Amino acid sequence: MQSARLFKIAKDSAVRARTQTINQLKAVLVIADPALRERLSSLGNRELFRTCARLTPDQEEDAEDRDSVAEATRISLSMLGRRIEHLTGQIDALNQRLTRLLESHAPQLLEPVGIGPDSAVTLLMTMGDNPERVRTEASFAALCGVSPIEYSSGRRNSRRLNQGGDRRANAALHRNVFTRLRHDPRTQAYYERRTREGKTRREIIRCLKRYAAREVFNLVKTVSSDPPL
Incomplete structure (x- = not known):
């Protein structure tokens, strides 16, 4: 690393x-x-x-x-x-x-749509030299600042974007999501479906970043058994 x-x-x-x-x-x-x-x-x-x-x-x-x-x-x-x-x-x-x-050392990180070498290295650095210390994908999402935060306006309960976490990792996932929206048919179909359900663009992007964090975590955690970069 x-x-x-x-x-x-x-x-x-x-x-x-x-x-x-x-x-x-x-x-x-x-x-x-x-x-x-x-x-x-x-x-x-x-x-x-x-x-x-x-x-x-x-x-x-x-x-x-x-x-x-x-x-x-x-x-x-x-x-x-x-x-x-x-x-x-x-x-x-x-x-x-x-x-x-x-x-x-981590070729699987280059396979998903939208993850280039720069973003892959950023996410590995966020994970740390010992990926096993982040034990769940939920903790990794929180580390990247893409875990949803519950809030209430008094009349309705909702979720908002997490403004904490590692902002470089958050930016890497953000780039990944927008690349997928341009080039990945599955992501485009998901966006259209959630739009029809009444979700706002911001809400859909938040969900997509959370899904991206889950995918990256499942790929990154396998690196722990390999020689470090």
Whole structure:
């Protein structure tokens, strides 16, 4: 688990740095020369970053204009674009390492729809280095912050989302549920059925996260007999 934890820390750092750099590049693009801005504004993100990384100084400018705002803008966009590409390469490499670790020690976690290597490692880290210490799927759901909480308005009793627990694990289950809603026919059918029963979207998402936690627990608890990541 320690190796996965270290790779996850490095990946999260690279993701944060890339997000910050993307925001900086787009801020610079706002003040770019109108002709350059118009040429770049129609590009999708991937092509935009690639094009910016390959910008070169304008060879047609006179020597005294080499320090102009337009030239500084091109150089800044180029440097930021190359930084984004470099960080993307790091993120991809770390994802590959996480995937290899999971394939070796917990391949069953990659089988369900919507669980990628990042979410799988997050849930394993929440479980701890000794998964057997969480003895029931109800305790794991509470640990992930997806166990329902009873509340009363005075007139009716209901349940609400749990705002406690490990928020990273909660976010991993949240991503899993929304991926399933897009791609898994069973989840889509369940959502439609509960909607017809009068359930709100929030109530259905809460139920789906609880079911996802149950499935993950049953998969994770088998890891305890394997060598640790």
